[in-house]
Structures are given as structure tokens and as C-alpha cells.
Amino acid sequence: MNFLQFMAGNYADILKHMGEHLLLAFLATLIAAVIGIPTGIFLTRKPQWSGPVIGIANVMQTIPSIALLGFLLSLPFLGGIGADSAIIALVLYSLLPIIRNTYTGIVGIDPAVKEAGRGMGMTDRQLLLMLEMPLASGVIFAGIRIAMVLSIGIATIAAAIGAGGLGEFIFRGLSTVNNTLILAGAIPAALLAIVADLILGSIEKRWSRRT
16 A cells, blocks of 8 residues: 555544644643743843753753653653653743743843833833833744744654654554555654644744734
């Protein structure tokens, strides 16, 4: 059976795993944004913490995904087999671009603009919400876009701990030395990443123009 025949005969199963894959990546990116954006804002107020925090996020990127999942399996409450461990791992990988872009976007705003806001009597909260966040929103959204694409790519490994997704086909293909199965997982995952990047890139451009 060639690749196209397999896709045609198993499209329902493939769509199911694509949905699982996309859900894992979306939830991980959403949680990473909820954690990463406030962390990036905090670092702009406490710049002495920026080096250590961004450094730790960098280190997380260097840990092999299989090793991280293996470590999470042994953790009580948070870890174990299933989607929870996979989402935690994806969140850890997604934090760096969101934290870094939030910090860089706000710090990179022209100091004269900030001084003008203070001169108008803005409080620090008003300065953040009415000036800094709108001006840095394009850079912040770019970090979320990178995190989403990264999560889609790494989520294939989630099948190793029973979290589902397109990695199911890849691991089945590896265990049976079946290239058709490997491609059935790899190609849809790559297409998901490309489509997500295009959609988020389009939203990012429109948002930047509006801002």
C-alpha cells in the first residue's frame, strides 16, 4: 500500500490524530502565554532578573524532549502517562520565545516615548497597558507564533507516553520499519505547522498595522 492509498483509506483516523495534535500544541501555547507574558513584563520592571530567568528558559530548550518526558513520567501529581506530561513538556519548550519577545518588545520601545507618557501623568500601570503593551504587541505575538509552531513540531513525541497525536503513526512506523506510516505522521504534522505559521503570520501583520 502506497502513501496516498493509506491516507485515503485512513483519513478518519488521521483527522482524529491531527485534532489531538493541534489541541496539545494549542493548550501548551496558551498556558505558556499566560505564564510567559507576565514573566516578561516582570523582567522589564526587574531587569536584574532577566539574565537568570531567560537563561533557565534557554536551558530548557537544550534538554532532549525524550529525556524531559522520561523525567516527567516519574513526577507525582504532575507527571505520569498521558496528555498532562506532554502539555507540561511543551509549555516548558514554549516559554523561551514568549518571555524573550515580551521582554525585548517592551525594553525596545523608544525611551522618549515612555518619558512622554510619564510627562502626561501616566502611572506605571497606565504606561504598561496604554503605551508599552500596544507598541510591543507585534513582537509579543511573534513570540506566541514561534511557540505555537515549535509546539506542533515537538508534539509528535507526545505519542511516546500515550498522549496521542500524529506521533502515533511515526512510532508505529518506526517499530515496524514502515515508511508509509512514518510519512502519515510526519507530513500532516509539517502541514499543520506551516498552516499555523501562515495564519498566525497573517494575524500578526494585521495587528501590527492596526497598532
